[in-house]
Amino acid sequence: MEAINKLFNDKASDHNVLNICETAQKRMSECGAHIRSLEKCKEALKYTIQDFKLLEEGITINSYYELPKYFKTRDILLTQIVYLSSIIEYIERGGKSRGSYLISSKPEQTKYELDNGELDNKVCEVEFVENSLTHCKFSWKEVRPIPKGESWFENVWKMYRENEIIK
Secondary structure, eight states: OHHHHHHSOSOOOSOOHHHHHHHHHHHHHHHSSSEEOHHHHHHHHHHHHHHHHHHHHSOOOSSGGGHHHHHHHHHHHHHHHHHHHHHHHHHHTTOOBBTTBEEBSSTTOOOBOBOOSTTTTEEEEEEEOTTOTTOEEEEEEEOOOOOOSOOOHHHHHHHHHTTOSOO
């Protein structure tokens, strides 16, 4: 409750939660959508961290009606920190364009390299380090094989109905 009460004080603030949220959404669309570059993602991460700190330390809200937007914006910024950090990790690891996005070789160029499959059998697990906005831990692991078996919906549903799954 103390953290919420801190949002309601008499200090003047040029920043409001609506502007921060809108800026964050635009920033992610510009650098983390279908066209990405290492430089733009690093810059976006820097500004996302600044916005998060501003949200935590220097923002006031006018009424309790703005609380949901405050918490939504906080979640958006935390999520962006993790996603942008992950995109940076992927590119620095040698990841290239594939699937639903292109990674530009140079920040303002339209030159793209296709992925060579080097990371196809890897998955990157990301852990957000609490109390450290600038650090996510990454661990690259081999992709596990898809289990074999007769797990068609009808078979599994029949087993469930006959109490063969949960006993």
